[in-house]
Amino acid sequence: MAKRMFLFAVVGLLAACTMSNPLKPYKIDIQQGNQLTQKMMSQLKYGMTKDQARYALGTPLLTDIFHADRWDYFYSYRKAGKLTQKRRISLIFRDGKLVRVEGDVVPAKKTLAGRQAAAQQGVKSATTGAGTEKSSGAKEDQGFFGRMLNKIGL
Numbered sequence: 633m634a635k636r637m638f639l640f641a642v643v644g645l646l647a648a649c650t651m652s653n654p655l656k657p658y659k660i661d662i663q664q665g666n667q668l669t670q671k672m673m674s675q676l677k678y679g680m681t682k683d684q685a686r687y688a689l690g691t692p693l694l695t696d697i698f699h700a701d702r703w704d705y706f707y708s709y710r711k712a713g714k715l716t717q718k719r720r721i722s723l724i725f726r727d728g729k730l731v732r733v734e735g736d737v738v739p740a741k742k743t744l745a746g747r748q749a750a751a752q753q754g755v756k757s758a759t760t761g762a763g764t765e766k767s768s769g770a771k772e773d774q775g776f777f778g779r780m781l782n783k784i785g786l
Contacts, residue, residue: 666690719736720735
């Protein structure tokens with residue numbers, strides 16, 4: 633009888649030692665930032681005022697005091713502690729009007745996407761040295777690090 637009790641105790645201890653974290657803590661779903669949907673992006677049009685863009689997308693998560701004409705939106709969603717969605721978008725204004733959209737979320741309208749491609753062409757021509765007025769305007773829109781990378785040739 634004592635052997636059986638000892639055997640059950642040893643088996644019980646060994647079984648307890650082999651269990652790897654049977655109880656996991658509950659991790660809540662965390663949503664941060666502005667949720668950016670394709671419907672919201674399709675409302676964006678070039679030439680919109682800042683108020684119209686704020687109405688379409690909501691208040692930007694980040695407004696930089698040094699670049700008042702740039703609004704940054706960020707959205708992340710973590711489910712059970714693991715990052716499942718991450719989106720970033722930047723709106724760039726000139727004279728209070730929307731001139732460029734950058735980021736992960738692509739605009740749905742052909743006119744907006746076409747102008748975005750044309751703006752990218754202007755940036756490429758600025759880096760190749762073509763001296764047009766559009767390329768110099770696109771070069772001014774680059775941030776500090778973008779200009780530094782262009783100067784060192786990257």
